[in-house]
Amino acid sequence: MADPGRQNQARIFTGGFAGRRPLIPCAPEALERAALARMRGHAAAYVAGGAGLERSMAANRAAFDHYRILQRVLRDVSDRRLLVELFGRRLPLPLLLAPIGVLEMAQRRGDLAAARAAASEGLTFVTSSQSSAPLEEIAAACGEGPRWFQLYWSSSDALMRSFMRRAEAAGYEAIVLTLDTTQLGWRPRDLDRGYLPFLRGRGLANYVSDPVFRGLPPPNLAAAERPPLGLRSLPAGLELLCNWPGGMRQALASPRAVVQAVQRFIAVYSRPDLTWEHLPALRRATRLPILLKGILHPDDARRALDAGMDGIIVSNHGGRQVDGGVAALDMLPPVAEAVAGRVPVLFDSGIRTGADVIKALSLGARAVLLGRPYVYGLALAGEAGVRQVIRNFAAELDLTLALMGRRGLDELDASALAPALVPSLRGQSCG
Numbered sequence: 001m002a003d004p005g006r007q008n009q010a011r012i013f014t015g016g017f018a019g020r021r022p023l024i025p026c027a028p029e030a031l032e033r034a035a036l037a038r039m040r041g042h043a044a045a046y047v048a049g050g051a052g053l054e055r056s057m058a059a060n061r062a063a064f065d066h067y068r069i070l071q072r073v074l075r076d077v078s079d080r081r082l083l084v085e086l087f088g089r090r091l092p093l094p095l096l097l098a099p100i101g102v103l104e105m106a107q108r109r110g111d112l113a114a115a116r117a118a119a120s121e122g123l124t125f126v127t128s129s130q131s132s133a134p135l136e137e138i139a140a141a142c143g144e145g146p147r148w149f150q151l152y153w154s155s156s157d158a159l160m161r162s163f164m165r166r167a168e169a170a171g172y173e174a175i176v177l178t179l180d181t182t183q184l185g186w187r188p189r190d191l192d193r194g195y196l197p198f199l200r201g202r203g204l205a206n207y208v209s210d211p212v213f214r215g216l217p218p219p220n221l222a223a224a225e226r227p228p229l230g231l232r233s234l235p236a237g238l239e240l241l242c243n244w245p246g247g248m249r250q251a252l253a254s255p256r257a258v259v260q261a262v263q264r265f266i267a268v269y270s271r272p273d274l275t276w277e278h279l280p281a282l283r284r285a286t287r288l289p290i291l292l293k294g295i296l297h298p299d300d301a302r303r304a305l306d307a308g309m310d311g312i313i314v315s316n317h318g319g320r321q322v323d324g325g326v327a328a329l330d331m332l333p334p335v336a337e338a339v340a341g342r343v344p345v346l347f348d349s350g351i352r353t354g355a356d357v358i359k360a361l362s363l364g365a366r367a368v369l370l371g372r373p374y375v376y377g378l379a380l381a382g383e384a385g386v387r388q389v390i391r392n393f394a395a396e397l398d399l400t401l402a403l404m405g406r407r408g409l410d411e412l413d414a415s416a417l418a419p420a421l422v423p424s425l426r427g428q429s430c431g
């Protein structure tokens with residue numbers, strides 16, 4: 001997989017020469033617009049929306065303008081490398097696909113298509129706890145490709161341990177523990193539509209396929225007999241799940257069984273009492289590296305290191321959890337400083353262009369996670385659409401690196417950004 005960036009520059013430019021338009025728009029706003037127009041209203045709102053007045057979402061984008069790329073010239077950039085190493089794996093690009101729940105909202109069997117696209121480009125796919133297909137099926141779609149599993153630690157430790165066992169057995173190479181979503185944020189777009197995917201039985205694949213989940217005490221059956229959740233027929237995703245594995249057919253073959261599964265999920269999903277004291281239990285439950293996702297404060301990063309965690313993901317969940325919160329990018333420099341290179345720091349929330357990736361890497365991220373942009377590629381053109389999003393990022397990343405006079409990601413640091421506009425970079429000289 002030599003040179004994924006330059007390969008795609010060549011593909012796009014020669015395509016244009018032959019009069020062909022790209023498969024999906026290159027312009028981020030056009031990509032979003034086209035994808036949202038293609039998706040059903042509730043799905044578009046769910047993916048595009050954020051918490052409250054969506055001020056954290058806006059702040060995420062605005063923060064990229066707090067930093068300006070500072071180009072250098074005459075530095076021989078003919079030989080460039082976008083390679084990055086993470087937990088002993090050499091990856092072709094500093095990009096991962098972020099954990100996104102309920103990808104069937106973008107496309108039927110969307111998790112599998114996105115996983116295949118990631119694998120075909122050699123990127124790590126992060127499977128969500130709330131995926132629309134069981135984590136084993138997604139792992140199979142990854143083939144030999146690297147994959148991580150994102151954990152929502154439910155109120156059942158036995159369920160957490162079962163997820164860990166399954167993730168290890170399915171060849172996942174790291175665990176991402178998401179900490180900013182112990183409860184879903186206040187998201188008016190969804191509230192006004194009365195839409196939450198799991199209330200319709202969506203995004204529960206890992207739960208309903210889990211022996212521990214299925215053995216949890218039954219929810220209030222009297223309530224379940226009157227489906228209170230608007231479920232009159234089996235959701236398509238669950239029809240598929242009924243065939244996986246054998247016992248599933250029995251477990252979920254009726255709307256009533258689905259309602260019970262939904263109620264069971266609601267009973268276990270939330271874990272607001274989670275504290276630092278619980279982390280050793282996760283450490284004991286898996287031999288895989290553990291990354292904490294949703295870290296914004298440098299003190300929390302330090303505590304993560306004290307707790308022996310293996311990585312940090314600076315993120316505000318794409319502005320979906322807290323309204324009026326800090327921009328994730330603005331907290332990257334202080335967190336990276338606190339971590340001081342002891343473990344990898346990754347970043348997401350607001351990455352829309354290759355130049356954005358350059359800024360995040362210059363501010364201390366080892367790699368970044370793509371979120372909504374790949375969902376939009378998926379909605380428009382399935383696996384090929386996700387692949388195209390990845391390749392467009394690679395192409396722009398590579399071009400920008402060249403134009404700023406750098407040959408490799410290891411040459412990116414604070415000196416790649418204009419110090420005058422970066423208060424936290426006091427005292428740094430231009431390298």
Ligand SMILES: Cc1cc2nc3c(=O)[nH]c(=O)nc-3n(C[C@H](O)[C@H](O)[C@H](O)COP(=O)(O)O)c2cc1C
Nearest residue numbers: 047098099100101128178317318349350351371372
């Ligand atoms: C529709 C949607 C579903 C998501 N589901 C999850 C999830 O299941 N687990 C998780 O850790 N993060 C989830 N996230 C957050 C992403 O992993 C990532 O932090 C976020 O999308 C980054 O923001 P951006 O897409 O604006 O760049 C979700 C985000 C979206 C948009």
Ligand SMILES: O=C(O)C(=O)c1ccccc1
Nearest residue numbers: 101102130181198203320
């Ligand atoms: O919507 C989200 O951001 C998210 O993380 C989630 C949580 C539960 C179910 C589906 C998605």
